[in-house]
Amino acid sequence: LAKTTQPISMDSYEGQEVNITCSHNNIATNDYITWYQQFPSQGPRFIIQGYKTKVTNEVASLFIPADRKSSTLSLPRVSLSDTAVYYCLVGALSGSARQLTFGSGTQLTVLP
Amino acid sequence: NAGVTQTPKFRILKIGQSMTLQCAQDMNHNYMYWYRQDPGMGLKLIYYSVGAGITDKGEVPNGYNVSRSTTEDFPLRLELAAPSQTSVYFCASRPRQQNTEAFFGQGTRLTVV
Numbered sequence: 001l002a003k004t005t006q007p008i009s010m011d012s013y014e015g016q017e018v019n020i021t022c023s024h025n026n027i028a029t030n031d032y033i034t035w036y037q038q039f040p041s042q043g044p045r046f047i048i049q050g051y052k053t054k055v056t057n058e059v060a061s062l063f064i065p066a067d068r069k070s071s072t073l074s075l076p077r078v079s080l081s082d083t084a085v086y087y088c089l090v091g092a093l094s095g096s097a098r099q100l101t102f103g104s105g106t107q108l109t110v111l112p
Numbered sequence: 113n114a115g116v117t118q119t120p121k122f123r124i125l126k127i128g129q130s131m132t133l134q135c136a137q138d139m140n141h142n143y144m145y146w147y148r149q150d151p152g153m154g155l156k157l158i159y160y161s162v163g164a165g166i167t168d169k170g171e172v173p174n175g176y177n178v179s180r181s182t183t184e185d186f187p188l189r190l191e192l193a194a195p196s197q198t199s200v201y202f203c204a205s206r207p208r209q210q211n212t213e214a215f216f217g218q219g220t221r222l223t224v225v
Contacts, residue, residue: 105154
């Protein structure tokens with residue numbers, strides 16, 4: 001399983017764009033990159049997933065450079081309700097990588 | 113379609129007691145997971161299952177047992193509860209297809225005193 005490294009915490013203000021970067025230097029060829037969001041006292045919720053280049057949905061964008069050793073979750077115009085922990089996961093369903101392993105995540109605090 | 117349902121939501125146990133945390137999903141997912149989350153920390157994988165009759169250990173399996181007799185249910189058993197098992201427990205499931213999202217339950221908050 002590829003190990004991921006994220007900042008422990010980030011602060012932002014309402015209306016700003018927030019970028020959270022995740023490092024995954026030993027990502028394997030079959031691995032996808034997935035981000036989850038967790039609010040206090042709730043289970044994590046899927047945000048976005050990608051393999052390479054850029055993926056965008058109604059919530060966020062995910063930027064993955066050509067070497068795939070890092071990825072950046074971009075949240076446009078954050079609001080107070082985006083305050084949460086964001087987890088980056090790397091893995092695939094092939095071989096032994098059936099586990100879904102979370103790192104420590106990034107605590108994003110959005111300030112008024 | 114209820115998704116992933118965990119019961120109970122809260123429980124207080126005395127040291128040495130046993131209990132079973134229930135998890136059920138109605139999405140016909142093959143893969144199911146149990147996590148624990150200590151205050152201010154990330155999720156630690158306890159056990160997981162890739163289908164009925166198949167279970168495997170995660171990162172922190174000691175003190176826990178699981179079974180998977182049906183696709184829908186994945187109970188987590190605590191034997192001889194200890195204060196170190198005070199945590200919030202989350203169950204999750206996802207389809208077998210490659211790189212699909214996982215769905216989580218609302219959690220069970222367990223306190224061992």
